[in-house]
Amino acid sequence: MRLRQTLLTSFFLCVLCVLCGSFFFLIGLLxxxxxxxxxxxxxxxxFVRQRDLTxxxxxxxxxxxxxxxxxGEKS
Incomplete structure (x- = not known):
């Protein structure tokens, strides 16, 4: 069980290293x-459910x- 958790953690760390930082920046901005x-x-x-027109x-x-x-339009 401990080995499996260590392998899974190292896999996620490798995936994070492969992905570039701009990807995380764009996801955060989105x-x-x-x-x-x-x-x-x-x-x-x-408000529609409550039928509150104002x-x-x-x-x-x-x-x-x-x-x-x-x-919209950009100047």
């Missing part, structure tokens, strides 16, 4: 961008602004 967008989407679903409108505006800031 998570940082996706977190607020996912939070707004889940909030929108919750919060649905406000959350929709925030979601549109978030998406526009990612894919």
């Amino acid at each position: 998570l940082l961008i996706a977190t607020p967008i996912a939070r707004v989407i889940f909030s929108l679903f919750a 919060y649905i409108i406000v959350t929709s505006i925030v979601l549109i602004e978030l998406i526009y800031s990612l894919v």
Whole structure:
């Protein structure tokens, strides 16, 4: 059992060494961008379930602004 755990640990360390640092940088950046967008989407679903029109409108505006800031026009 101990040998198996050691081999598994060394395998994961080898995989980490093979992958370049930019991959981890891109994954971290993607998570940082996706977190607020996912939070707004889940909030929108919750407000739709509660049928709270004011919060649905406000959350929709925030979601549109978030998406526009990612894919909108760049100057």
